[in-house]
Amino acid sequence: MVKPLLKKWLLPALTSQPVTAVARRLLPPAIPVFMLHRTADNRVVESDNYTQHLRRCLGHLRAHNYYLLSLQQLIQAYPDLRQLPAKSVVFTMDDGYADQAEVIAPVFAEFDCPLTFFVITGLLDQTLWPWDAQVSWLFEQTNPETMQSTPAVRQLGITERSSLDRTRLRRAVVTAMKSLPMNQLDATIQQLAEAAQLELPPTPPPAYRAMHWDDARKLEQQGIRFAPHSVSHRILSNMDTASMQHQVSESWRVLKSHLQSPLKLFCYPNGRASDFGEREISFLKNNGYLGAVSTTADQVRRRPHTPDAMYRIPRLPLPADFSNFVRYCSWVENARGLLS
Numbered sequence: 001m002v003k004p005l006l007k008k009w010l011l012p013a014l015t016s017q018p019v020t021a022v023a024r025r026l027l028p029p030a031i032p033v034f035m036l037h038r039t040a041d042n043r044v045v046e047s048d049n050y051t052q053h054l055r056r057c058l059g060h061l062r063a064h065n066y067y068l069l070s071l072q073q074l075i076q077a078y079p080d081l082r083q084l085p086a087k088s089v090v091f092t093m094d095d096g097y098a099d100q101a102e103v104i105a106p107v108f109a110e111f112d113c114p115l116t117f118f119v120i121t122g123l124l125d126q127t128l129w130p131w132d133a134q135v136s137w138l139f140e141q142t143n144p145e146t147m148q149s150t151p152a153v154r155q156l157g158i159t160e161r162s163s164l165d166r167t168r169l170r171r172a173v174v175t176a177m178k179s180l181p182m183n184q185l186d187a188t189i190q191q192l193a194e195a196a197q198l199e200l201p202p203t204p205p206p207a208y209r210a211m212h213w214d215d216a217r218k219l220e221q222q223g224i225r226f227a228p229h230s231v232s233h234r235i236l237s238n239m240d241t242a243s244m245q246h247q248v249s250e251s252w253r254v255l256k257s258h259l260q261s262p263l264k265l266f267c268y269p270n271g272r273a274s275d276f277g278e279r280e281i282s283f284l285k286n287n288g289y290l291g292a293v294s295t296t297a298d299q300v301r302r303r304p305h306t307p308d309a310m311y312r313i314p315r316l317p318l319p320a321d322f323s324n325f326v327r328y329c330s331w332v333e334n335a336r337g338l339l340s
């Protein structure tokens, strides 16, 4: 009852020009950095809906004179973000699947909106596909009961007591697997494949098709900027130091060898606070990376920033609901964050 009323009356009133002008003067600036992943799935209808939604969001920002800031501009402004325009919004996209290059990135070019695209270099090299996509694929091919009763799933602490549907089971398995050290992760994927009686293809099946470096070069000419998101998408904090360093350095080396002007910024695979730490940040800083993004859900605020703040940049998933998007870009969300 309250929520529809809020959406219908209160939000338009709070985001109206006069209220916004006063609020922005009183509140310290906060900037949403949005992160996009794939279109909802690979069906054309869904992709159409996705681009319609994205056009509506970008159209709203253009119509209301938002400043479409690049991630690089944001990072260059640290530690004093007061120099940035109050109504700034930043967009990023992660991974490097074909639908992202073919469907999503061109919309940003159409709106002349800066986009930083973090890509998994092994995916674009067509030499691997991410482990979490492999697990999702196995679950899509197999009956959930079969998967739930396998020892590998039970070892992850997911018991038959909590009978889950396919999607929830897959999510529970992927989440539990995020804590596994690298060698155990491989063994568990193998066990899941055996339980499903499937052989994992070495390169992505059609539903997980990767983009190619040619696509990246074309998008780069249209103004999209690229940056590394590791070689394999494995969680850095679960690796030994040499492997972590390889994931960071090799993805940058490959990106540089294929593109004109990649950005030396980094996107932590998975990106939760537990997926990277001091070790990763020191390595990035000592090797000349200008900053890094996480998946901690918050706006970038003007609180006093520590020297490491640009290596822990929080991001918000692009809301599927248009009114939530409007709220995230407005001063309302900023005020909510200050009060919470």
Ligand SMILES: [Zn+2]
Binding pocket: 094, 095, 229, 233, 269, 270
């Ligand atoms: Zn990712």
